[in-house]
Amino acid sequence: MTQPPDIQATGSDPASDKLDGAVFRVAGVVVLGAIMSILDITVVTVALPTFQLEFGTSYAVAAWTMTGYTLALATVIPLTGWAADRFGTKRLYLAALTFFVLGSALCSLAWNIETLIAFRVIQGIGGGMLMPLGMTIMTHAAGPQRVGRLMAVLGVPMLLGPIGGPILGGWLIESLSWHWIFLINVPIGAVALIAAFVILPADDPQPSESFDFLGMLLASPGLALFLYGVSTIPEAGTALTPKVLVPALIGVVLLGLFVRHALRTEHPLIDLHLFRNRALTFAVLTMVLFAIAFFGAGLLLPSYLQQVRGESALWAGLLIAPQGLGAMLSMPIAGRIVDRSGPGRVVLVGLVLITLGTVYFTQLEADSSYPILLGSLFVMGLGMGCTMMPVMTAALQTLNHQQVARGSTLMNIVNQTAGSIGTALMSVVLTGLIKNEPLAGPAIAAQFDPRVAAELPPAAVREGLDQAAQAFGHTYVVALVLIVLTFVPAFFLPRTKPKALEGAEAQVLVH
Incomplete structure (x- = not known):
């Protein structure tokens, strides 16, 4: 009896409904890489003022440490699907980890802002390949009927990155130095490299199409x-x-x-013929609207907590933690349901929860109740756990083995692009609304500059902070509208076990 390739490679039967040790070991390797890649996008945000002071540069130039990393990601993601087919996922994953760890080590040694930006680009070349490769490796290891649960595992760092990054970055800078936001990746990356070399199945790349x-x-x-x-x-x-x-x-x-x-x-290079797959098409449309709303709104609450409520970056990160806790609770449950009955119903439930949580934030005030705010974040987190990775699963669950690498590349491009659009959209809306309020800007400045605070009467500061909070609330209205629009494509996501899955199970039974 001949075993299918996935069984030979991983020691796990992809038709089995149970998640065994072999699959969990593969997932552990992928999550290690994902944690480094995603945390490194957000951990640098709190270091920008430090870079300005350390290297004597402007905020606009310091921001290139983030922009350069993002552009490197965008440049290599389209190449990942072809390269995975050509060289094999394990070899490419090891190369991506090497680039990321090397870039991290070089960043910690940067002697001016120009070299730091250049080394961030090297880091981004590796980081850009880690997520699509990780999704491909996990989909191959799990098989279509278990991919929902495995995607839930990969989703944890995706949702916790925006929360944990600022907390970790703030702590490392305050306790040690800015160098450690990069140095911390070196030991973690070394462990990930060894684990990937030992655990990931050997490559058997098929003859690839021409580049x-x-x-x-x-x-x-x-x-x-x-x-x-x-x-x-x-x-x-x-x-x-x-x-x-x-x-x-x-x-x-x-x-x-x-x-x-x-x-x-x-x-x-990017297989647009995949849009012939109805499930993938609606998953992409859902992801576009959801990512614009989610990643765009993600910058609002930390800014509100720091600029309006006067919290430190560390406390702002801690106060956002209930959202991550909610996601961690709902993700495993959502993954099981997706594997049994398709992602359609789970995503709709998640969107309802996110909508309910977001409604509260449209009514933000300068003294909004923290208990209600944290409760609303928890409800949103429950919704996030039922939404992001089930949408990814909807896109990949019905693809065959040869299409998975191209499909995960496509979804990561969509995610990256929509996230950048969302961040820019919410930033512009918020900035415009604050500029239209005469006291909002000075009141925010008074939170950080004692000289400004001394020049403004306390009543003017209170009124200005009320105006600023109202601007944040109105910006959340934009996010709420986008979330409501997401219901339209999400309604057409599969609500049954995919037909491709039944074929895969039949193939294993024949063998």
Whole structure:
């Protein structure tokens, strides 16, 4: 009797409904890499003022430590699907981890802001491949009928990263130095490299299609230029400036040319033919709207807690923790339900919970009750656990073995792009609303600068903080509208066990 390739590779039967030790070991390796990659995106946010002081530079230049990392991610993600098919997922995962750990070590040794930005790009080359590769490895290891539960495991660092990053970054900078926000990745990365080498199944890459050079020349710079333009909007304060419009429009043109090319070629760099899969199409539409709302709104509460309530970065991170706790509770349950009955119903329940939680934040005040705020965050977290990874599962669950690498690459591109759009959108809306309130800006400044506080009467500070809180609440209305719109594509997600799964089980039975 011949075993299917996945059984030979992992020692686990992908048709089994149980998650065994072999699958959990693979998941552990992937989660280690995901934690490093995602935490490193958020941990640097609290270090920007330190970079300004340490290297004597402006905030705009220091922000390139984040922008450079993001653009490196955007450049390599389109290549990941082809490279995984060509070289094998294990070899590529080891290479990605090596780039990430090397970049981390170099960042800790940076002697000026220019070298730090350059080393962050090296780090981003590795970080950009870790998530799509991790999703591919876990989908292959689990098989379609268990991928929902495994995606729930991978979803924990995705949801906790925005919460844990600022807490960890603030603690490391205050207790040690800024170098340690990068140095901490070296021992963790070394463990991840050893574990990946020992645990991940050996590669047996199939003969790959020819590399789509034209697609690479269109897709990677197109995506990077578009994201650069979008990420510049908060700094510029408007989208109608050459600094934003020129790179964004060039990026859109290049991406448009890539779409035209991809639909006409047999083996494109990003496989747009996957949109023939109805479940993947609605999953992408759901992910676009959800990621814009989720990642965009993600920056609002930490800013509210620090700027309006006067909390430190560390306390702001701790106060957001109930959202992560809610997600951790609901994710395993959602994963089991998705494997048994499809993701459709679970995602709709999650969106209802997120909607209920978000309604409270549209009514923020300068002295909003912390117990109610934390309770609303917990409800939102329960909804997040039922939404993000089940949507990813909906996209990947019906793909065959050969399509999984391309599908996970596509979903990560969508996630990255939508997240950048959401962050820029909410930043511009919030900045505009605060500028329209005459006392909001000075009142926020008074929270951090004793000289400003001394010049403003206490009554003016209170009124200004009320105006600022109202601006945050109105910005949450935009997020709420986007979440409500997400119900439309989510309604069409599969609500039954996918047909592709039944075929996979039948194949294993024949063997």
